[in-house]
Amino acid sequence: MSAAHRRERSVALAIATLAAVLALARPEYFSPENLVDLLLSNLGVMTTAIGTTLVILTGEIDISVGSVFAICSVAAGAAAVRGAPLPAVALVACATGAVLGLLNGVLVAAAGIPSIVVTLAAMIALRDALQWTTQGEWISGLPDRFQWLGLTQGTYPAAAAIGVALIACAAAWMLRASFAGRAIYAVGSNADAARLAGIRTGRVKGAVFVVGGLLTGVGALLNAVRFHQIPSNGGIGLEMKVIAAVVVGGAAVTGGRGTLAGTALGVVLLGAIGPALTFLGVSAYWERALQGAIILAAVAGDAIGARHAAGARAGAAAARV
Amino acid sequence: MSVLLHAASITKSFAGARALAGVSFDLHAGEVHAIVGENGAGKSTLIKILSGAESPDAGSLSVGGASIAALTPPLAHALGIATIYQQPSLFPDLSVAENIALARERGGLWRRVRWAGWRSAARDVLARLGVAIDPDRLVGTLTMPEQQIVEIAKALATDARIVIMDEPTASLSGREVERLLAIVARLRTEGGGIVYISHRLDEVFRVADRITVLRDGEAVATRAAARLDRGALIRLMVGRDLAAVFPTRSGAPGRVALEVRGLSSRASGLHDVSLDVRRGEIVGLAGLVGSGRTELAETIFGLRAADAGSLRVDGVEVRIHRPDEAMAHGIGYVPEDRRQHGVVLPMAVAANATLASLDRVAPRGMIDVAAERRAGERAVRDLAIKTPSIDAPVEALSGGNQQKVALARWLAIEPSILILDEPTQGVDVGAKGEIHAIVNRLADRGAAVLLISSELPEVLALGDRVAVMRQGAIAGVLPRADATADRVMELALPDSRRAD
Numbered sequence: 001m002s003a004a005h006r007r008e009r010s011v012a013l014a015i016a017t018l019a020a021v022l023a024l025a026r027p028e029y030f031s032p033e034n035l036v037d038l039l040l041s042n043l044g045v046m047t048t049a050i051g052t053t054l055v056i057l058t059g060e061i062d063i064s065v066g067s068v069f070a071i072c073s074v075a076a077g078a079a080a081v082r083g084a085p086l087p088a089v090a091l092v093a094c095a096t097g098a099v100l101g102l103l104n105g106v107l108v109a110a111a112g113i114p115s116i117v118v119t120l121a122a123m124i125a126l127r128d129a130l131q132w133t134t135q136g137e138w139i140s141g142l143p144d145r146f147q148w149l150g151l152t153q154g155t156y157p158a159a160a161a162i163g164v165a166l167i168a169c170a171a172a173w174m175l176r177a178s179f180a181g182r183a184i185y186a187v188g189s190n191a192d193a194a195r196l197a198g199i200r201t202g203r204v205k206g207a208v209f210v211v212g213g214l215l216t217g218v219g220a221l222l223n224a225v226r227f228h229q230i231p232s233n234g235g236i237g238l239e240m241k242v243i244a245a246v247v248v249g250g251a252a253v254t255g256g257r258g259t260l261a262g263t264a265l266g267v268v269l270l271g272a273i274g275p276a277l278t279f280l281g282v283s284a285y286w287e288r289a290l291q292g293a294i295i296l297a298a299v300a301g302d303a304i305g306a307r308h309a310a311g312a313r314a315g316a317a318a319a320r321v
Numbered sequence: 322m323s324v325l326l327h328a329a330s331i332t333k334s335f336a337g338a339r340a341l342a343g344v345s346f347d348l349h350a351g352e353v354h355a356i357v358g359e360n361g362a363g364k365s366t367l368i369k370i371l372s373g374a375e376s377p378d379a380g381s382l383s384v385g386g387a388s389i390a391a392l393t394p395p396l397a398h399a400l401g402i403a404t405i406y407q408q409p410s411l412f413p414d415l416s417v418a419e420n421i422a423l424a425r426e427r428g429g430l431w432r433r434v435r436w437a438g439w440r441s442a443a444r445d446v447l448a449r450l451g452v453a454i455d456p457d458r459l460v461g462t463l464t465m466p467e468q469q470i471v472e473i474a475k476a477l478a479t480d481a482r483i484v485i486m487d488e489p490t491a492s493l494s495g496r497e498v499e500r501l502l503a504i505v506a507r508l509r510t511e512g513g514g515i516v517y518i519s520h521r522l523d524e525v526f527r528v529a530d531r532i533t534v535l536r537d538g539e540a541v542a543t544r545a546a547a548r549l550d551r552g553a554l555i556r557l558m559v560g561r562d563l564a565a566v567f568p569t570r571s572g573a574p575g576r577v578a579l580e581v582r583g584l585s586s587r588a589s590g591l592h593d594v595s596l597d598v599r600r601g602e603i604v605g606l607a608g609l610v611g612s613g614r615t616e617l618a619e620t621i622f623g624l625r626a627a628d629a630g631s632l633r634v635d636g637v638e639v640r641i642h643r644p645d646e647a648m649a650h651g652i653g654y655v656p657e658d659r660r661q662h663g664v665v666l667p668m669a670v671a672a673n674a675t676l677a678s679l680d681r682v683a684p685r686g687m688i689d690v691a692a693e694r695r696a697g698e699r700a701v702r703d704l705a706i707k708t709p710s711i712d713a714p715v716e717a718l719s720g721g722n723q724q725k726v727a728l729a730r731w732l733a734i735e736p737s738i739l740i741l742d743e744p745t746q747g748v749d750v751g752a753k754g755e756i757h758a759i760v761n762r763l764a765d766r767g768a769a770v771l772l773i774s775s776e777l778p779e780v781l782a783l784g785d786r787v788a789v790m791r792q793g794a795i796a797g798v799l800p801r802a803d804a805t806a807d808r809v810m811e812l813a814l815p816d817s818r819r820a821d
Contacts, residue, residue, distance in 0.1 A: 186668065189667050190662075190665045190666070195624075198647075199676070
C-alpha cells in the first residue's frame, strides 16, 4: 500500500511543479476558458480510464477502448438523430459499450485467449466494422437537446465533472470496501491463489471488461455532446492515453496493485502537459516524447522496486528445494 | 581407480533451513554411484551443487583431482559434467540435431551454422546409444522417453565424463527402462562416471556399484551395492528415531465424512482411487513426490476433472467442478505451494485470512471492516501468528507464519473436511509443532482431515490411519498400529517389475 501511495505523491508533486512553472511563466494557462477546455477534453479519458484501471488491476489489458469509444459515440448520435429521448440515448451509449466489453470478457475469461490478443482483434475489427457501416460519414444534424446533454454550455462542465467524480468515487469505494473489489485485487495479485480461495476468477475478469466497456460508453457520450457532429473515426489512440495514465498513476501492468486516485492523477498530469507545452512555446511535437518519458520514468521506478522484491522471492524459492 | 569427482563436507542452507550438512561424496571412473533418500533428504540440493547450479556454504569440490573454487554451470560443462534432470530441458521447437548441437557448440553468435556437421554429429551420438531417432525431427514431436534419450545424447555429445541422472526413469515404462539401463551400463564401460538418483530401488541395485544414502541432509552411509539388500537400504533411508515429540490425540472417529470411490483420471494420472475419511479422524496420505497425492487433493477440491469415480460428503453423492462448489460442501484445501497458491503475498494478513470466507465479512457484498478486523485478530490470536499487525502484507511474514495465515483462511470457513498438502514444508520447528497442534485440535472438534506430507514422522504421528499412494493409485491403507516407516516406504517405493 505504501509503495502505491509513494507513486501518487510523486505524480502529485510533478503536477504541482508543472503548475508552478506555468503560474510563473504563463499565468494565462489558468484562465477559466483554458481550464474548462482542459476539463472537457479529458472527462472522456478519465471515465474510460476508470474502467481500464479495473481491467489492469485483474492483470488483463484492454486496447480496444478507442474503437469501442468510436462505436458508442456513433450509436449515441444515431439514436439522437432518430429522435430518441436523452435517457434512451445515454442508455444506448452505455449498453453498446457493455455489450462490446462482454464480448471481450467472454473471449478472455471463458475461451482463455490472452486479453492483448482479444482486444487487439476487437480494436481492429470494430474500427473497420464502424468505417464500413458508416461508410466514413460523420453523424450530423444532431438535435439541440443532445448538445451539452440538454444543459447550457455554462452548467455542463460542472455537472459532467461532478458526475465523473461520483463515478470515480463509487468505483474507488467498490475497490476498497466490497467483496468485488477484494476479488479484483486478489485475482490480479495471484489468480491461482484466488481460485483456490473459491473466487470465480473468470467471472471477475469478465465483469471488469463489461464495466470497462460501459464506462467507455459513458466517456463517449460525455465527449460527443460537446460537438455538432460525431466523427466515425473518434477515439483513435485513446487506449494508449488511458493505459499511460493508469500506468503513470502507479498501477502494475501485471495486476493486483494500483488505485483510482493514482489513475486520476495520471490523467491530470498527461492531460495537462500537452497544452502546457503550447503555452510555454515548445513545439507540440514534443508532447508525445515528453509523455513517453514520463511513462518510462514511472515504470523504471517499478522495475527497480520489482527487482528488489524478486531478489527476496528468489531466495525464498531456493529455500523450498 | 581414478577419482573423477570429489565433494568434501558440503554444507548448504536455504534461508536458515539446513538442506545439507557435511556431506562427502566421490565418484570413480567406470562406476555408477547411486544416491537414494526420502523426499527432502537433500538429493536435489546435492545434485545442484555437483552441477554448479548452487554453490555450497561450506565444503570443497574437486574434479579430476583439481580443486574447483567456484563451480558454475558453464564451468561444469567445460569440465565434462552433464546433468540430466527428471524433466527434459530441451527446446521443443528445434530439431534433435539442433538441440544436441546447442549443447556442444561454443563461440560467437555470428559463426556460420554447419548444418551437415550438426546432423552427422547427432547421428553418431544417437548411433552410439543404439537408438533410431531421426535427427531432423522436432523435439516437441518426440515421446517423453525419446526426449530423455536426446538429453543423454546431449551429455554424450559434449564428451561428458561425469553424467548426473536425476530420476531418469520416472516417466519411462518397463522396456524403456531396460534400454536406459543398458545405456548407463555402456557409459560405464566407456570409462565415465555416473551419479544415479532414483526411488526405484530395484533399478538402483541393478546398475549401481556403490550407493550413498542421504537422510535429513546428511550422508548416513556409502556402501557397495553388493553388500546391501532392499530391506537394509530402506532402514538406512528412514531409520531415524521417531522420538520427536508429537502431540497425541484421543477420541474415536465418527461417521464417514468424505468418501472417494473409484476416482480415475488419465490427465492427472489417478487410477481407481478409493478412500474414506471419518469425522474427527486424521488420515495421513503418504507417497513419493509425483505419486498423485496432490492430484488427488486437487481433484476432490474441483481443480481437476475426473474421468470416472464418485465423491460422497456425509453420505450424499456430490459433484464438484470448482473450488467454490467444494467449499459449499464444507471442504477446505490448504495447497502445497503457499507462496504461489496458499496466500496472496501483497495482501494484508486480515484480507488473506478472510479471502475464503468473504461471504461472512461481506454479507451483502460490502465488507464490514469491523468484522474483518475481528476475524483477522482472531486468526492472529488463535494461531499465534507473529505479525507486526493485521494490516501488514503477508510477504513480510516468515514462512511458518505465512503458512498459518493460509491455514487461518480455511479455518475461517469452519470446514467439515480439510485437506492439507504439505502443511509444514519449509516451516521452522517451532511453527511446525504449533501447526500440528492446530491440526489435532481441528480433528478433535470433529473435522475430517486428510493430511498430505512427505515427512514420514509427521504422517505417522498425526495420522489415525495412513494411506500410501504409489503411481497414482492407493498402494495400501495402514491403521496407526501397523504404520511404521519401513512399511510405508515399502508401499510407496515403485518397482519397475510392477510398472508395466
